[in-house]
Amino acid sequence: MAANTIRTIGLGLALAMSSAGSVLAEDFPHYAAVTGVAADDVLNLRAEPTASAPVLGTLSPGATGIEITGASADEKWLRLNVDGRTGWAAARFLKDVPMPPWWTEQVPLACSGTEPFWSLRYAPGLFRFEMAGEAAQNLDVEWSGAPQNGKAETVGMKLSGKGTEGFVVFKGGTCSDGMSDALYAIGLDLFLKTSAGRRALTGCCRLD
Numbered sequence: 001m002a003a004n005t006i007r008t009i010g011l012g013l014a015l016a017m018s019s020a021g022s023v024l025a026e027d028f029p030h031y032a033a034v035t036g037v038a039a040d041d042v043l044n045l046r047a048e049p050t051a052s053a054p055v056l057g058t059l060s061p062g063a064t065g066i067e068i069t070g071a072s073a074d075e076k077w078l079r080l081n082v083d084g085r086t087g088w089a090a091a092r093f094l095k096d097v098p099m100p101p102w103w104t105e106q107v108p109l110a111c112s113g114t115e116p117f118w119s120l121r122y123a124p125g126l127f128r129f130e131m132a133g134e135a136a137q138n139l140d141v142e143w144s145g146a147p148q149n150g151k152a153e154t155v156g157m158k159l160s161g162k163g164t165e166g167f168v169v170f171k172g173g174t175c176s177d178g179m180s181d182a183l184y185a186i187g188l189d190l191f192l193k194t195s196a197g198r199r200a201l202t203g204c205c206r207l208d
Contacts, residue, residue, distance in 0.1 A: 023123040028172065029207050030080070031097040037061040043094075045087035045187060048140070049077030051087065056087040066094065067190035067207050069185040070174060081206075102207070103155050103172070104184060105144060105171050111188050113203025114179055120168070120190060127159060129192070137161050158193075166192035175204035 037043050042058035049072035059066065059082070069086070070079035073164045077088045100106040109122040118131040127139040139161040146155050153172030159165065175187035183190040193196065 014127065021036040022050040027101075028071075029067050029069050029102060031064075031099055031207065032066045032080075032136040033097055034059050034062055034066070034093060035095040036093050043089055045085075045089055046081070047087060049079075051090075053088070056085055057082050059089065061117055068094065068096075069183060081182045081184075085157060085181045103153065103170070105157075107154065107187065108208040109170075109205045110208035111190075111203050111205035112174065112177065113190075113201050114177065118203070120188070121205070122205075126150070136202075137164060139164065139166070143204075164192060164194045166190065177204045 034043050036176075037059075041062050042060060043063075044055045045057040045059060046053040047056055055134075066081050066082075068078050071077065071091070072079075072088070076091055078091045078094055079086060079088055081087075084109055102109065106124055110122075111120040111122070112118065116132050116151055117131070121128045125141050127141070128136060129139055130136045139159040141159050142158040144155060144157040146185050156171045157170075159168060171187045172185065173187060175184040176182075177184070184204040184206055188203055188205055190199070190201040190203070192201075
């Protein structure tokens with residue numbers, strides 16, 4: 001079912017603000033590619049945003065599909081996840097890949113949480129919810145909206161499916177799943193009502 005999206009002028013304003021200079025919360029996550037690294041060299045992933053921090057791993061020259069989840073205060077370092085760990089790489093060696101901001105609802109997301117384990121995958125207009133020991137369920141987006149305060153880091157969506165209704169709120173900002181060393185740039189609260197009862201779930205999301 002096509003989503004009837006309620007958008008506000010605030011989203012357009014936030015996009016204009018995000019391109020004005022300083023990095024804002026709604027700028028993350030986005031994809032990047034390694035650039036400017038010699039063919040016989042690598043880009044180090046460090047534990048902290050400084051060249052003296054321990055090396056956690058490396059990125060190959062020309063590596064793509066790297067999800068950027070944050071930036072240092074001086075914007076010289078970018079935070080990213082590699083092999084389930086969060087680290088920092090020098091921003092001058094990472095080039096943004098053009099893509100819509102996540103809050104435009106055009107970007108697929110993969111979200112998950114624990115206690116119990118569950119997952120929620122989003123493609124424009126449609127969700128797929130799975131929980132351990134239960135059948136997967138598709139959920140349509142009935143409508144969506146964002147605050148009218150010029151900020152784009154929060155988006156809510158009304159969901160409906162066979163015998164299920166609910167609401168999900170995505171929030172831009174650092175999120176920990178509580179079971180790995182990775183940090184994400186989107187958190188969510190998911191509320192579902194079914195014939196079996198009501199659920200309130202909290203988790204983190206990554207680009208899918």
